[in-house]
Every structure is written in C-alpha cells, then in structure tokens.
Amino acid sequence: MKKTGMIAAVFGLALAATTAMAEHPGKESIAKSGYKGPETCEECHPGSAKGFMDTVHWKHASKVTNVDGVDPKKEYGMKNRIYVMCNGNDIVNNLKEIPKSPVTGKSKFTGCNTCHPGNHLSDVGSTGPEAEAAVDCLVCHSTDYDFRQRKASKNEKGQVVMGQDRSTKAALAIGKPTVKNCMVCHEAAGGGVIVKRGFSFTKDTDAHAAKGMVCVDCHKAKNHKIPTGHDPNNWANDNVFISCSDTSCHGGKPHKDADLNRHSAKVACQTCHIPRTGGAFAKDFTVWEQTPDKFYEPTTLKKEANETTPVYAWYNGTVKNTPHFIGPKGSRMDGKSKISPFKIFQGKAFYNKQTGELLSMDFAQPMSNGDTRAGVLSAAKTLGMKDPEKVAKEAVAGWQTIYFGSNHLVTKSKALFCANCHAPNGVLNFKDLGYSDKEIVRLTSPELFMKKLAEKQKEEW
Amino acid sequence: MKKAVSVMVLVAVAALSILCFSGIASAGEEIKMVGVITKIDIAGKDAKTATATLKDNKTEALVVITVNDDLTLDKFKDHRIVEGDEIRCKYETIDGKNVSKLFRKTAGC
Structure with a gap:
C-alpha cells in the first residue's frame, strides 16, 4: 500500500473510532427506565432545563444593543418584533385554532410560536418547574423523532397544547443536533421552505455541508446558548457570536495568496464565497391569496436557493431600523465596516396612519377569510393599542425593505x-x-x- | 431475398436500439405541479425509494410521484411530510415513472 493510502486508512479508522465514541452514553438506562421527558435528561445533565429557559430558543428574544430605536433594557425577537417578513409575532399571532373557513367549514392550528420547543402551555419565555418539565429536548436531539406526535390540539380545558414525541424509541436516538433537527424549524420559517433565509444546507448547495459538517459545527453551543452571526435582521442572540476567521475555523489569513488575505480587512468572507442567495424577495401582507384548501396565505414571490444575487453594502455590525427600512450601517471610512452581501427582501404591510409605525397582524382572520384588516384589528387589540378599530380602519399600506445577512450557500469553487x-x-x-x-x-x-x-x-x- | 433480410435486420436493430434507450427517449421535460398528498407508499426505514400520490390542485388528477432523494425520504420516514400535506413538486417522466426533482411542503410558519 502506498504511503498516502496508509495515511488515508489510518485517518479513516480514526474517524470511525471518533464516530463510535460520539455515541451518546446512557442509552441502557433510558431503555431500562423509559423516557420521562427532561427529568430523564437531567439525570446526567442537571440544570440543563433551567438553563435552557435563558436562551433565545426558549425566549425567542434577547436584549439587543446594535439596532437603532430599540430600548436596550427590553428584549426583542420573534416574540414581539414587527417587520414585514413575518408581520405577526408570537404575541399577536399566538398558536391557536383559526376561525373556520367560510368555504369549507374547516379550521386549523397555526401561529408563529408553532416551533417553540415547549408544549404551548409553557410557552415563549415561561419559567419555573412546569416550564422546565415542558421542554421538548428530543425535537432537537433525537434523530428518530416521530413528527406525527408534534401536532397542536385542544385539551379538556380547551387550551391549545403542542404534542411531543416522548417515546423511549425517540430517546434512544439522542445525540448532538443534526442538520435535520435544526431544519425542522429553520427551513420553513417565513411561510415555507427556503422562504425566509433563502438557503438550503445540502452537499449540493453549501461547501460546509459537502464536507459533512452540520449546523452545530459552526453554531457550536455551550449550555444551549448558540452562537450566531451578525445578521442585520436577526436581532435576538445568546450573546455569543461566530466568525469565519475564528482560529478554530479559517483564521485571519485563510488564503495562500497574500493579496486575497489583504482583502479580508475590508471585504467580508461571504462577499466572495456566497455569491448567490435565494428565497422570498417580496411579500404582500395586505392581499392574501386563496390556496387550494380555501385558506389564505400572504402573496409571496420567491426563488430557489442560489437563484438570486445579493446586494453589497458596508456593514459595521450596527443596524438602521425604521418603519420602512431595516439594514446595515457602515461606511468605508469608519474603520470597522466590511463590504458584505445581503439578501434583499421587500414586504408590503399596513402602517398606522397617525404615527407612521408599522402595524402587526394576527394571521387567524386573514388565513380564514382573507380579511387582512381584521388581522390588524386583532393584533392592535392584543397589544392594547388605543382605539384599535380606528387604527385598523385607517391603516395605510406601505413597503419595508429588509437586508438579510447572507451567511450560507458557501462555495469555494464558484467564489468570486x-x-x-x-x-x-x-x-x-x-x-x-x-x-x-x-x-x-x-x-x-x-x-x-x-x-x-x-x-x-x-x-x- | 438478401435485400429483404437486410432490411429486416436493420429494422430489428433499430427497434432494439429504441427499446434499449427508451429510458432516455421517454425522459420528458420537467413538469411543475402543486397538489395534496393522498397516499404515501414507503417500504420501511431503510427504503431508498417511495411513491407519493398527489391530487393536482388544478386538474384534480391523481399523479403518482416516485421519490428517490434522501432528504424527502427521511421526511416521509419521520412523518414530517404526511398525507394531507400540500406539496410543490417538479418531476420528470422517466421510463414511465414520474420521478421527483423537487418535493416540498408549501406550508411554513
């Protein structure tokens, strides 16, 4: 055998051994005693459930320090934000059974917090022993989760409950989250697959995926706090961040060519290595289209991953935030900015005629019968706005432009x-x-x- | 007589060629449809292929789609995609089978 072959064989064996070692311990105990929810996990990971209560994945919000016009003492995220990719949020568009379709007489459960890893009785931002017991550990950690169990229904008190697969079978397939675990929620955000972020993480679309990497190889969590990048439209964070130039990844001088490394002082890695984007590029929340099941959805224009081109702007990590624009701040002269790529999205929604502020929408009514102003009225009531009927009646349609960070669909061979x-x-x-x-x-x-x-x-x- | 035999051989060769390459010959262009799943047939956890019957929203015709990609098969296996889900699908007809090129739920949150 040639020397290279030997090295490859040894490397392969080492990899196989590592994989075998990566097998999650304690399965015998689970098999013997059965899975009882977080209390089973807590036997080996004490305090995990309580710690999880303080993460973005549970709270759907965090303090935000880099965005214009927000209160640094308050928390923001999909729990309460109002912008035009979603227009609803966990508060105004809480998971519920929507009014019956006047055409079919059928209803369905829907809401922004459908993906929250609780049981809805313990929901976004809840705390205490009941919330800790409600954590759906396996939806993120099992590769054998039966998603038929994760359905909303009403209990005997009429409360909406999100089901969970707490079977021993699912628990025996625990481990660190796979791409699938993350994508269960993240791939269909914003109203369908690829709609919001515009990427898919497959070997065909991303250089990291092609190398067999999974989401948490970069988004390496510690105590369930998951590092993220600096997307101008992704505000909530666990106060831990990742960068391509982390020493454990590509470092500060990733290229053999010094000229290319020199670029990295002023040009973000993504600019050359993520030349394409995709997903929804426009949405209209003022006009919903009837779908074949006779419910309604916001009118949405979209493309596949890698089918649209980004726009480039200087970005220093701070964000301009107005009712009609959310996007990067920066300039070539500030010494902090880099030229970065962004996925452009434009959304039409209702604005408060009196204040010019963007209004949010409860999707229950428009989803049932297409009445979008009824959705604005319901949201205005939920938020305790003064004279909600007047707000909804007078609301005027307008557009907001959003610059989403473009941080996936990484390519080496097709880099600029x-x-x-x-x-x-x-x-x-x-x-x-x-x-x-x-x-x-x-x-x-x-x-x-x-x-x-x-x-x-x-x-x- | 010789000429007739030659012609017959030629015809036979031509027919055989068409049969051999029928997979390529019958591969049609990509067809797009949106429809609701009425049935999923998948043979166990290790299945490498499955079929899903979709009811076309426009024509109401039942179209049987063959699914071979691992990502979608996995969604069948763990029931992230189930009967009743609405699907946006692109497929090509190859050897008489409607082979999926894209198979996605239309819904999101």
Missing part, C-alpha cells in the same frame, strides 16, 4: 474572483460604496490583476 468585482460590469457598485470616479476607474481596471491572472492562466492550461 478578481474580475467579478474589478471590472466595469462587476458585481460591486463602487459608486454606492462611496468611491470617487477616479478611484472607480482604477478599481475596475484589469491593471489590478492582469499580470497575476495571466500567470495563473498559464499554470492552469
């Missing part, structure tokens, strides 16, 4: 190269990015890369 940016028809609009006409002439000339790429071309051919 010199001429994709440094050309008159390049993807970067240097004028919008704050460069002078004179600078633009220099920045879009092949003079910058001619010699280097000519050499490379010779090597390749």
